[in-house]
Amino acid sequence: MxxxxxxxxxxxxxxxxxxxxxxxxxxxxxxxxxxxxxxxxxxxxxxxxxxxxxxxxxxxxxxxxxxxxxxxxxxxxxxxxxxxxxxxxxxxxxxxxxxxxxxxxxxxxxxxxxxxxxxxxxxxxxxxxxxxxxxxxxxxxxxxxxxxxxxxxxxxxxxxxxxxxxxxLSVELSDDHGGALAKTSDNNADALPEPSDSNTDVLKKTADINEAVIQEVLKRMGIQSRITLDTAKKLIERLEQEAVRRGQRAVIAVCNPEGNPVAVHVMDGAFLVSFDVAMKKAYTAVAVKMSTMELSKIAQPGGTFYGVDKLDGGKIVIFGGGIPLKSGNTIIGGLGISGGTGEEDHSLAEYGQSVLNEIL
Incomplete structure (x- = not known):
């Protein structure tokens, strides 16, 4: 026919x-x-x-x-x-x-x-x-x-x-970002061939080299594009000292911009459930690019993000204690703290951001 x-x-x-x-x-x-x-x-x-x-x-x-x-x-x-x-x-x-x-x-x-x-x-x-x-x-x-x-x-x-x-902002967005996101590294999408079995290793090595060059340039400019384990450990140490001063017993979680854990620290006497909650707070902060305290305000019935905590398999939380960690205007990771009230956890997290530049 x-x-x-x-x-x-x-x-x-x-x-x-x-x-x-x-x-x-x-x-x-x-x-x-x-x-x-x-x-x-x-x-x-x-x-x-x-x-x-x-x-x-x-x-x-x-x-x-x-x-x-x-x-x-x-x-x-x-x-x-x-x-x-x-x-x-x-x-x-x-x-x-x-x-x-x-x-x-x-x-x-x-x-x-x-x-x-x-x-x-x-x-x-x-x-x-x-x-x-x-x-x-x-x-x-x-x-x-x-x-x-x-x-x-x-x-x-x-x-x-x-x-x-x-x-x-040179941010590569994923499904983890608030549920409604798209990959944006498309400027040369029509010029780059799909990797085949024969050139995958070459492309990977090239990408690794490019990433290393970018990181070195940013370092010389005094800008850190993503939090490192060393920085996370120093930040956690400062936060633990401040938590002790305030009489808090918390779990402190730090993740990278993709929401993957970098370091988690459990203080003596912290609640068992706080481990999971702190991780989710850090993840949420980078997923929606705002503090969980801010998110809680617009996630109430009738709000723009109402029901967001039901998405992503329960990984999103809407109570205070999670903030995106920033170097300048760049989100380099997320911080989640759990152990006190939402307001107490948020206050301690904000302290973490305030001392971050001293550590970087």
Whole structure:
């Protein structure tokens, strides 16, 4: 069977309940716009490696297919976008906006190819929305579909700026980062071949050399890009002295920017449960790039991050004692302290940040 039918050679096509429709018809144009948007999203997906964003984009594509099917067959009640789908986009948009730089920039800098591709998808989403509005005037359209497309362009807008923001900070984002993140080391994505069995070792050695050069440059500039075991041990020693002075018995955990443990210290008399809690506080702080005290305020019912503590297998906690450790504006690790009240643990963690520069 041939892929071409010659049916459309005369510039006409068919819909579910109508035949001989001109390809210039607004409904046909809308289905074409939705198809183009789906293709742009496929391109964005090919540049991503994080499962949660990929799953959301696939969910978006299914809804775009529903919108197109609903235009072709307006009598099919199953071809309707539900209010829940729009609510999901709103929640994800709010989550990313909370993690972006403030104020959110109107224009991209062009430093991240992935962010630019997402922004192109946004403009196509806007065009699709305008086309749906035109169809709605002439033929009527599902109200929720119009709301969904409007929120979709908002989501793609904030996603592009979020990706570029962390690309500018040279941060490689992962699934561990708050649940809604993307890999941003994409500037040369089209120039680098996939590693094969024969060149994997060469690429690994090159990466190791590049990392060593970067670390040496940062060191000479007085900047530490990630916490070391030696620094973590010195920090823990200072924190233990301060905890004793305050009469606290705590567990002190330090992790790297990826949330993996670097060092954990259990003071005499600390609660058994504090070990696990301190680890989670340190992890949470780097995952959401804010203190767990700040997170607790926006994780209450009705807040932007409500329910975040139910994600990521229970690794996220929303009570005080965890902070991201910073060298300048760079997050080099996370600190988690557990043993007292949330306020006491947070205060001790802030003391740790205050003495960090003396140690680096």
């Amino acid at each position: 041939s892929i071409y039918t010659k049916r459309g050679d005369r510039g006409i096509t068919d819909m579910a309940h109508a035949g001989n429709i001109s390809k210039s018809d607004d409904r046909i144009r809308l289905m074409g716009e939705a198809d183009e948007l789906n293709s742009h999203i496929d391109l964005v997906k090919s540049m991503l490696h994080q499962s949660e964003i990929l799953q959301l984009l696939e969910r978006i594509q299914k809804n775009l297919d529903l919108i197109a099917a609903g235009v072709s067959n307006p009598y099919d009640r199953d071809c309707k976008v539900s209010e829940k789908e729009t609510a999901v986009l709103e929640a994800e948009t709010d989550k990313l906006e909370a993690l972006c730089e403030k104020p959110v920039p109107e224009k991209l800098t062009g430093k991240s190819r992935l962010a630019a591709e997402i922004d192109i998808a946004r403009t196509v989403a806007r065009r699709t929305e305008r086309c749906l509005a035109q169809v709605s005037v002439k033929f009527g359209a599902d109200t929720e579909s119009k709301r969904f497309l409007n929120r979709l362009s908002d989501y793609l807008y904030i996603l592009a700026r979020y990706i570029e923001y962390y690309s500018d």
